[in-house]
Amino acid sequence: MSKIISYQRPxxxxxxxxxxxxxxxxxxxxGTLLNANExxxxxxxxxxxxLALKGIDNSNxxxxxxxxxxxxxxxxxxxxxxxxxxxxxxELPSTLRTLATIGGTIASCxxxxxxxxxxxxxxxxxTILNSDGELSVPLQEVLSEPERLESxxxxxxxxxxxxxxxxxxxxxxxxxxxxxxxxxxxxxxGYRMAITGVAATxxxxxxxxxxxxxxxxxxxxxxxxxxxxLAKTLASRTLNLLNGEK
Numbered sequence: 002m003s004k005i006i007s008y009q010r011p012x013x014x015x016x017x018x019x020x021x022x023x024x025x026x027x028x029x030x031x032g033t034l035l036n037a038n039e040x041x042x043x044x045x046x047x048x049x050x051x052l053a054l055k056g057i058d059n060s061n062x063x064x065x066x067x068x069x070x071x072x073x074x075x076x077x078x079x080x081x082x083x084x085x086x087x088x089x090x091x092e093l094p095s096t097l098r099t100l101a102t103i104g105g106t107i108a109s110c111x112x113x114x115x116x117x118x119x120x121x122x123x124x125x126x127x128t129i130l131n132s133d134g135e136l137s138v139p140l141q142e143v144l145s146e147p148e149r150l151e152s153x154x155x156x157x158x159x160x161x162x163x164x165x166x167x168x169x170x171x172x173x174x175x176x177x178x179x180x181x182x183x184x185x186x187x188x189x190x191g192y193r194m195a196i197t198g199v200a201a202t203x204x205x206x207x208x209x210x211x212x213x214x215x216x217x218x219x220x221x222x223x224x225x226x227x228x229x230x231l232a233k234t235l236a237s238r239t240l241n242l243l244n245g246e247k
Contacts, residue, residue, distance in 0.1 A: 010048040014130055014154065020047045022132070022152050028108075030069055031100035054104070054156060057081065064162050068104030068155040072116070075103060084166035084184070088119040104155040107140065110147045110202045115168060115182050117144070118203040122186040122193035123160040130154040144202040164188030167239040170197075171231050173222060180223045181231035183211075185239035192240070196232050211236040 008029075011017040020026050026045040054069040059080035066075065072089040075081050076098065081089075092115065093101050106116055107127060117140070125140040131153040140158070143150070166186045170179035181198040185208065192208040199217040207213060217228040 004043050005046055006043045007045040008048065009045070010051055012051050014052060014156075017047055017049060017052060018130055018132070018154055020045075021154060028154070030102040030105040031071065031097075049154075059162065062162055064160045066103055066158045066160070068157055069102050072098040072101050072103065072106070082123065082160070082162050082166065084119050084168065084186070085116070085123065085160065088116040088168065088184070092116045103158060107143065107155060107158065108147070108150050110144055112200060112202055113178050113182075113197050114203055115170065115179065115184065115197060118182060118184040118195040118197050119166070119168065120158065120160060121195040121203060121205050122166070122184045123162070124193070126159045128156045128159070130156055141205050144204075147202075161188070165243055167242045169235040169238050169242075171235065181228050181235060183232065183235040183239050185236070185243060187243045192243075194236060194239070196236070199228055199232050206236075208236070208240065 009020055011020060021028060023045070025043060026047050029046045029048045049069055052069070054067045056067045057070060057075070057078050057080055058065045064081060072092055075089040076086050078086070089098070092098070092106065106114060111117065120140055126137045127140055127143050128135060128137050135156065137159070164186045166184070168182065168184045170182035172179040179198065181196065184195045186193045193205065194208040194211055195203050195205050196211065197203045199215045212229055212233050215229060215232065217225045219225045223231070
């Protein structure tokens with residue numbers, strides 16, 4: 002568990018951003034990641050509960066999800082695409098879904114996160130607050146520069162809601178976290194595909210050549226060659242299912 006030496010609960014975004022710019026000041030959302038952190042470096046917690054960053058709004062074909070919205074709230078919201086509801090449910094056990102937030106999930110950049118993969122194929126854009134003001138950044142850019150979130154604040158996530166979606170995965174057992182998962186969405190302008198378990202974070206890939214440039218690392222769940230095999234097989238399966246093939 003992290004070593005906590007101070008706790009502050011800012012009442013506005015400007016105060017929160019100012020605190021997060023200080024050394025060893027970290028945002029506290031649901032607390033699931035901080036409580037599991039074994040690093041004993043002293044930390045100052047900046048609690049985000051008072052910043053009105055919760056809520057889900059669906060309008061004009063876009064869904065806006067506040068960064069402090071919990072995975073349980075997303076799972077239960079009928080405005081969310083079934084794909085994002087399903088991946089929110091599979092992200093964590095039920096006891097943690099009521100605490101974990103979508104902003105915290107993105108900040109974790111977890112390579113195995115099926116929710117992040119689902120957000121990627123739904124063209125997710127992250128609204129971030131930094132010293133220059135608010136800006137919207139494609140999720141894949143945020144994942145490629147996770148260090149930027151050390152001094153920035155995630156406000157919300159916008160996702161497209163149209164199209165058809167398939168998620169396929171393989172784990173050591175049906176209840177284990179998947180070794181590799183492939184999320185694919187078919188919309189009016191083509192396919193989007195994202196893969197977990199093959200890079201440092203979930204990654205968008207070319208649906209026509211999904212394993213190009215991938216160099217997954219090996220661990221006790223599967224070596225690099227096996228992960229490449231799974232990625233290719235599951236990618237093909239999602240495309241076949243979206244095209245009505247068995």
